[in-house]
Amino acid sequence: MAQMDEGARAGAGGHVAAAADAPRLAPAAHEWLAADLRAALGAESVLTAPADLVAYGFDASFLEAAPDIVALPHTPEQVAQAARIATAAGAPVVARGSGTGLCGGAVPIRGGVVISTARLNHIRQIDAANRRATVEPGVINVELSQAARPYGLYYAPDPASQRISTIGGNVATNAGGPHCLALGATAAHILAVQVALASGELLWLGDENGVQNAPGLDLMGALIGSEGTLAIVTQIVTRLLPLPESVRTLLAIFPDIATGSQTVSAIIGAGIVPSALEMMDRVICQAIERAFHAGYPEDAGSVLLIEVDGPRELVEAQAARIAAICATTGARETRVARTEAERAALWKGRKGAAAALGQITSSFYLQDAVVPRSRLPRIMERVEAIGAEYGLLIPNVFHAGDGNLHPNMVFDRRKPGDIERVMRAGNDLLRACVDLGGMVSGEHGIGLEKRDAMRYVFSARDLAAMAQLRLAFDPRELFNPDKIFPESAACLEASAPIGLRGGINAWFC
Ligand SMILES: Cc1cc2nc3c(=O)[nH]c(=O)nc-3n(C[C@H](O)[C@H](O)[C@H](O)COP(=O)(O)OP(=O)(O)OC[C@H]3O[C@@H](n4cnc5c(N)ncnc54)[C@H](O)[C@@H]3O)c2cc1C
Incomplete structure (x- = not known):
């Protein structure tokens, strides 16, 4: 958020031009870098016209900054070549999936080269016997489950953006989703990743052959969620799960937010971990109904969309138990989806909630933070107070x-000062979550927008240790500069009591 106060300014369309004063590629350097990339990838895989670059300068946050060059490789080897050529020239390199990130992670704040994974969009293998898939990073999330379905399998992490976000972007942000409650976020479903390093080498982390519990440091663990600051993901081996035998979807309707949020802990405290447990308030239900006619009540204070899956008998017993718990905690009604069409409509509404908000506003700032679930009632009071x-x-x-x-x-993004107002409110909310033992992001990542908020939860020593790991992957800090960390590794070295090596980036100086 502090970048807003450091000279960022509102740009066209309400986006905020990031780092307007950052040094950019000199014209001569731009020419020869583009020429080298064209020689390696082919002319049709390198964009330099300003009109083409605009589309690669923003994501789903308010931030924007056009790159100098966009590379559109077809293969992992081409990604590695593009990375090597760009870093040899001292240019920043920003990996980009679909650009649905919500915190400026894919915005090339210092220009340089955006490497898009859009053309690496092949599912290379579905290995049904071992319940694994090997995919390229540009594969759209939902397409993997669609391809696995004939084998009775699916890919569990389902961010609400799953119809457009890429699996590479999901790995880079460790994306969560409605069905990650029982099964874990993206990290729990990745067996191996191939990455391109800043040096231009390709490297497998994890075990691409599916052997688990490999000895040594868990570098793949460090890579997942690193938002393009360590390496570029070029292939991914994912876990696939068997489609559940039975699914039950319930909609519990509450008079207010407090009873709904108390019910969340009551269900899990009773020993049931549903596959999904989502909350929506009155305004959201009304927007969804106007947009999709999905079956949400427009007069509820809040609703919980609850799903259980697994063996039929267990599912029926859990659904009945959940309905009973909801009745005791104050639900005025608990409906069960009777058909697959009713279930699909409820999920269409939930996953389309952000789009449905277009029914009531042209601008909204979607904040992401997390608290221990037992503190939901308290944080929801705080959200109301901040509003x-x-x-x-x-x-x-x-x-x-x-x-x-x-x-x-x-x-209203057209009103001067309104973006700053919501950013300040969002920052207060982050602090409130941290005060309650929570974190500054639950799933969207840190990117550019929240890098200063990292200090709310991590000491200078913690941040320096993370930066040191980053330097081991990318000694010149050219991969996605200015993201995640509030300062460069060199600055963190000065403020932290442990030593860091190297890391001065000639491009920036
Ligand atoms: C309507 C809507 C709903 C959403 N719902 C959810 C949700 O339920 N759960 C959730 O977690 N997120 C959600 N998001 C946020 C977003 O979709 C996720 O963060 C997603 O994982 C980003 O994927 P992407 O392909 O769009 O990545 P991008 O936005 O292009 O990039 C995101 C970050 O990953 C890096 N990156 C991308 N590809 C690579 C790669 N191959 N190698 C290394 N780094 C890479 C980028 O540099 C950037 O830092 C939502 C967003 C929207 C707009």
């Missing part, structure tokens, strides 16, 4: 089972 303090309508739709909040702060 009152800043004069903001804040509809909520979120992964309640994970304690992962998504308040949507409604504002």
